Amino acid sequence: MKEFNEYCCHKCFQESKISRFLQRMILCSVCGNKRCPKATDHDLECTHSNDEGQIGSVYGIPLDKK
Ligand SMILES: [Zn+2]
Numbered sequence: 001m002k003e004f005n006e007y008c009c010h011k012c013f014q015e016s017k018i019s020r021f022l023q024r025m026i027l028c029s030v031c032g033n034k035r036c037p038k039a040t041d042h043d044l045e046c047t048h049s050n051d052e053g054q055i056g057s058v059y060g061i062p063l064d065k066k
């Protein structure tokens, strides 16, 4: 079983289907910020920022928000 911190982003973690109930702090593999969009989805660009409300980040605006 992989350690949680081996997952590069939330998307990879979710796809692993280990548990949807376990929410671990996953940090961007580039800048180390949890609110970086890249920490949510490695297809997104690293912003080197830990600001709230970044598009694409699970800590920002939800992707399904219209
Ligand atoms: Zn990933």
Ligand SMILES: [Zn+2]
Residues within 6 Å of the ligand: 028, 029, 030, 031, 032, 033, 036, 037, 038, 039, 045, 046, 047, 048, 049
């Ligand atoms: Zn980053």
